[in-house]
Amino acid sequence: MRFRYIGLLAAVFLFSVWASFQFGSQADNYAYDRFFRAYRPDLRKPESIILAIDEASLASIDRGMAGIRRPLAQALRLINAAQPKAVVVDIILTDRRDAAADHELSEALRATPRLVLSSLLMDDPPRWENPRPEFAQSAAALGHVYALPDGGDAVTRAIPLDAHAGAERRWAIALEAFRVSRGAGILLESPDDLEVGGTLIPFRRLGDSRLMRVRYFPPEMAEVAIPRIGLKRLLDNPRLASEFAHKVVFVGVTATSEVRDRLFTPYGGPQTSTGIEIHAEAFETIAQHLFITDVPESWPLLFAALLVMAAGLAFVYLPGWKAYAAGGAICLAAFITPYVFFTNQRVFSLVTPALAAMLGVAAAAAWQHLVVRRSLIRAEAQRARYQQAMQFVTHEMRTPLSAIQGSSELITRFALSEEKRKQVAQLINSESKRLARMIEIFLNVERLSAGQMELKREDICLKDLIETCIERVRPFAERKKIELALEPVEEDLHLTGDRELMEYACYNLLTNAVKYSPQRTQVTVTGWKRDDHIRVTVKDQGMGMDQKEVKKIFQKFYRTKKAEQSGEAGTGIGLSIVRQIVEQHGGAIEVASQPGVGSCFTLVLAQQH
Numbered sequence: 001m002r003f004r005y006i007g008l009l010a011a012v013f014l015f016s017v018w019a020s021f022q023f024g025s026q027a028d029n030y031a032y033d034r035f036f037r038a039y040r041p042d043l044r045k046p047e048s049i050i051l052a053i054d055e056a057s058l059a060s061i062d063r064g065m066a067g068i069r070r071p072l073a074q075a076l077r078l079i080n081a082a083q084p085k086a087v088v089v090d091i092i093l094t095d096r097r098d099a100a101a102d103h104e105l106s107e108a109l110r111a112t113p114r115l116v117l118s119s120l121l122m123d124d125p126p127r128w129e130n131p132r133p134e135f136a137q138s139a140a141a142l143g144h145v146y147a148l149p150d151g152g153d154a155v156t157r158a159i160p161l162d163a164h165a166g167a168e169r170r171w172a173i174a175l176e177a178f179r180v181s182r183g184a185g186i187l188l189e190s191p192d193d194l195e196v197g198g199t200l201i202p203f204r205r206l207g208d209s210r211l212m213r214v215r216y217f218p219p220e221m222a223e224v225a226i227p228r229i230g231l232k233r234l235l236d237n238p239r240l241a242s243e244f245a246h247k248v249v250f251v252g253v254t255a256t257s258e259v260r261d262r263l264f265t266p267y268g269g270p271q272t273s274t275g276i277e278i279h280a281e282a283f284e285t286i287a288q289h290l291f292i293t294d295v296p297e298s299w300p301l302l303f304a305a306l307l308v309m310a311a312g313l314a315f316v317y318l319p320g321w322k323a324y325a326a327g328g329a330i331c332l333a334a335f336i337t338p339y340v341f342f343t344n345q346r347v348f349s350l351v352t353p354a355l356a357a358m359l360g361v362a363a364a365a366a367w368q369h370l371v372v373r374r375s376l377i378r379a380e381a382q383r384a385r386y387q388q389a390m391q392f393v394t395h396e397m398r399t400p401l402s403a404i405q406g407s408s409e410l411i412t413r414f415a416l417s418e419e420k421r422k423q424v425a426q427l428i429n430s431e432s433k434r435l436a437r438m439i440e441i442f443l444n445v446e447r448l449s450a451g452q453m454e455l456k457r458e459d460i461c462l463k464d465l466i467e468t469c470i471e472r473v474r475p476f477a478e479r480k481k482i483e484l485a486l487e488p489v490e491e492d493l494h495l496t497g498d499r500e501l502m503e504y505a506c507y508n509l510l511t512n513a514v515k516y517s518p519q520r521t522q523v524t525v526t527g528w529k530r531d532d533h534i535r536v537t538v539k540d541q542g543m544g545m546d547q548k549e550v551k552k553i554f555q556k557f558y559r560t561k562k563a564e565q566s567g568e569a570g571t572g573i574g575l576s577i578v579r580q581i582v583e584q585h586g587g588a589i590e591v592a593s594q595p596g597v598g599s600c601f602t603l604v605l606a607q608q609h
Contacts, residue, residue, distance in 0.1 A: 005312065005367055012363045013308045016356035017301060024351030026152045031350040033155065033266040035342040036216070043217060043224040047085070047287050048177075048280050049247040050228040051075060052254040057231035065258060069101040072251070073108035075234050078241040079249055086114035086181040088173050090145045090252035090276045093131035094120060102134065109138040114180040116173050118145045126165040140180045143173035145252070145275045147263055148211065156263045156273070159282050160209040161194065161201070173250075174282035175201070181248050201286055202293045213347070214282045215290035216265050226280050228254075248283060252276025292345050300349040304356035307334055311360035315368040323368070327361035334358075400435040404428050438504075455498045455584055462493040462527045462534060469506040470525060477514045482521055484510075489527035493534055495605055497585045505578045509538040509601050512574065517542035517598070534607045539600040545593040553591070554579045 058064050061071055068091065079087065089109075096102065109115060117139040120129040130136055144163045147156045161172050171179075171187065175196070179187065184197030194201045194210070203210035217225055227243060234240050253259050254274050262272040273281075285291065307330055314326035334350075334357035341348035407424045410416065416424065470484050477484050495502065513523045521541040528535055545553065554575050582589055586606055593599035 005316075008363055008367060009308050009312045009360060012359045013305055013356055016304060016308075016359055017352060020349070020352040020355055024349070024355070027351045028349050029150060029153060029155065029157070031338060032157065032342075032347065033268060035339055036266040037268070038339070039343055040218060040221075041215070041290060041345075043221070043290075044288055045224060046217070046226045046284050047181075047248055048226055048283050049244055049249055050226060050254070050277065050280055051079070051234065051244075051249055051251040052228050052230050053091075053252065053258075054230045054232075055255045055257060056233075058255050058258060060232045065253070066097065067101070069097055069105040071231060071235060073101070073105040075231055075251075076105075076108040076112055078234060078238050079244045080108070080111050080113070082241045082243075082245040084113070084244050084247050084249045086116065086140075086177050087112050087249045088116040088118075088143075088177045088251065088276075088279070090118045090173065090250070090279075092120065093117065093135045094129050096132065102132075106134040106138065109135055112138065115139045116141045116143055116176045116180060118143060118173055119170050121146065121163055121165055121170075128165045128168055128170060141176040142170060143176040144170040145173050145279055147275055147278050148206075149263055154264055155266060155268075156214070156278055157266060158211040158213045159278065160206075161203055161212050162208075162210055164208050172279060172282065174279040174286065177248050177250070177279075177283050178286045196286075199286065199289070202291050204294055212282065212285070213292040213294075214265075214278060215285040215288075215292055215345075216267060216281050217284065219267055226277075226284065248287075250276050250280040250283070290345065292342075292347060294347045295341065300352040303337065303348075304334075304353040307353055307357040308360035311357065311364045314361075315364040324365065327365060330361055331357045400431040400438070403431040404435070407431075455501070457496055458499050460495040460497060460499050460502060461491075462495060462536070463489040463491060465495075465499070465502060465506060466525055466527055466536065469503060469510055472507055473510040473514060476511065477523065480514060480517070481519050482514050482517055482523055485522055485524045487524065487526045490529070493527060493529060493607065495534060495585075495607070497605075498581075501581045502585070505581045505603065506536060506538075508574045508578050509603075513538050513540035513542065513599070513601075516540065529607060532607055534605045536603040536605070537600060538602075539598065541598040544595045544597045544599055546595055550591050550593055554589070 053065075053068065057071075061067050072089075072091065076087070093105075109117075115138055117131045117136060119131070119142045121127075121144060122129050128142075130142060131139070136142065144160075146163055147159050149156045159172055159174065161175055162169050163172075175187075175194075178184075178199075179196050182197035182199075188195035192202060194203065201212060203212050205211070219225065229240055229243060252274065254277065256262065259274050262274065263278060265273055265278070310330050311327055314330065315323045318326055331354070334353040337353065338348040338350040407428045410424055411421060466486065466489060470486055474484060510523065510525070517523060517540045523541075524537075524539045526535075526537045526539075528537075579589055582603055582605070588604045590602040590604060591599065592602075
């Protein structure tokens with residue numbers, strides 16, 4: 001039982017792990033987003049600012065994005081005067097436009113300190129399309145501006161720190177902006193993190209790329225939100241250039257009519273972000289050391305295993321409501337623990353431990369319910385067996401007790417001769433021994449039914465067994481003038497089993513045959529062999545039974561209607577005990593009967609070899 005319980009809990013754990021791996025990623029993402037909206041970390045004022053090419057800016061520019069280079073050059077000159085820490089420009093500068101505008105922009109870029117420009121990743125064939133040389137020569141670094149929306153729900157929770165086109169790699173513009181703003185040189189790489197100017201940036205690998213989770217700023221917290229100034233506003237009000245002083249400036253298109261990469265964030269809602277906005281958030285994640293890292297994959301598995309074990313122990317050692325309260329606490333711990341980890345900037349899977357806890361508690365509770373129910377059923381069965389035992393005692397032991405009681409009254413109330421007194425004393429002695437044997441037989445049958453004892457293995461001569469039973473029944477038969485006919489039995493037919501139990505079975509069939517037969521009839525007993533089995537047949541000329549009654553006669557307490565009408569009905573226990581005895585010996589009982597003709601009971605038993 002204990003090992004089956006442990007096996008059930010192990011199966012629950014394995015199923016929980018399998019199900020979480022197969023179907024849990026979206027649920028984990030949903031929980032991650034909920035934690036994002038619920039938790040507010042300590043945030044500093046941002047170090048970055050966005051120069052947004054918004055709808056108003058595009059509307060004010062002749063030819064829209066095609067004419068953006070001259071206004072951009074004007075804005076960069078204003079920003080450069082404010083001495084920003086770095087400037088990141090995410091605008092396509094790979095083609096040639098108006099020569100005068102291009103020259104003006106190249107001059108503005110040349111004057112821009114710590115400039116980062118973006119490159120386009122082309123697909124067929126995979127290659128990087130860089131800004132034109134007159135623009136690129138002014139850049140301190142080239143980077144990519146790609147994000148990584150989740151394939152299941154399109155929410156951008158991380159950015160790739162690097163992107164590859166063949167052997168050529170570009171770092172994310174957020175990372176390059178941090179590097180050049182700190183005046184750092186080469187990025188130092190390790191299997192688990194990057195080091196930039198003394199700052200370790202953790203990541204997780206996805207193929208060739210390194211992914212960094214972005215700590216987005218709560219949109220409703222205006223005091224820590226990344227400032228945004230439109231290009232048109234800056235050009236209309238040059239004094240706004242002071243807002244860019246000592247900031248890392250991200251320049252990019254935010255107009256919904258122009259950008260294609262409208263991306264969702266964990267804060268949800270209808271509001272979306274652009275690639276330049278997400279990379280500005282990524283820069284703040286690095287600058288403020290708000291890294292969100294994933295715990296090792298083994299941690300949720302170990303925690304889930306501990307929760308299942310706790311559920312199993314709770315329902316074993318705690319009684320009643322305390323076990324269910326402990327189960328509720330276990331489930332609560334499975335949901336709270338991932339949030340506690342998130343407040344410490346660690347991502348801990350929710351689905352694996354939560355599913356393991358809920359299924360573990362349910363399985364442990366169901367198992368213990370079944371165990372308690374089984375114990376109750378067993379107790380009820382023992383109670384029923386006890387009641388049956390009492391009825392058996394009343395039914396089967398009435399005759400020897402009556403004989404002992406009557407004989408003792410004869411001795412005490414009448415003056416008997418010595419010879420008569422001796423006969424009465426012998427009768428009392430024999431009936432008391434018979435009563436003791438009946439009690440022992442009954443107890444043995446009950447122990448056999450409960451699996452508490454083994455059968456004796458004795459050599460039994462079939463002829464001796466039948467003759468002994470006939471002699472015990474003969475006085476009863478003579479009172480009803482019923483003839484007991486024993487057909488010849490071979491001397492060499494032997495059984496292996498418990499002699500006392502087999503005598504009881506044969507004796508019971510004989511007494512039933514005499515009891516339910518009318519006077520001046522015959523009961524025939526036969527012992528013979530067929531197909532390596534010994535058969536003992538008791539045939540009477542009694543009232544008989546129909547087929548419906550034949551199917552029920554071995555049920556405890558079943559009594560046929562004709563037997564009840566005849567006044568000979570017992571409690572219906574004897575035949576059920578006979579059947580138990582025969583089946584414990586590996587045999588069976590066959591019954592053939594017809595109303596008004598009689599019945600034939602046949603014991604089919606294995607022969608001793």
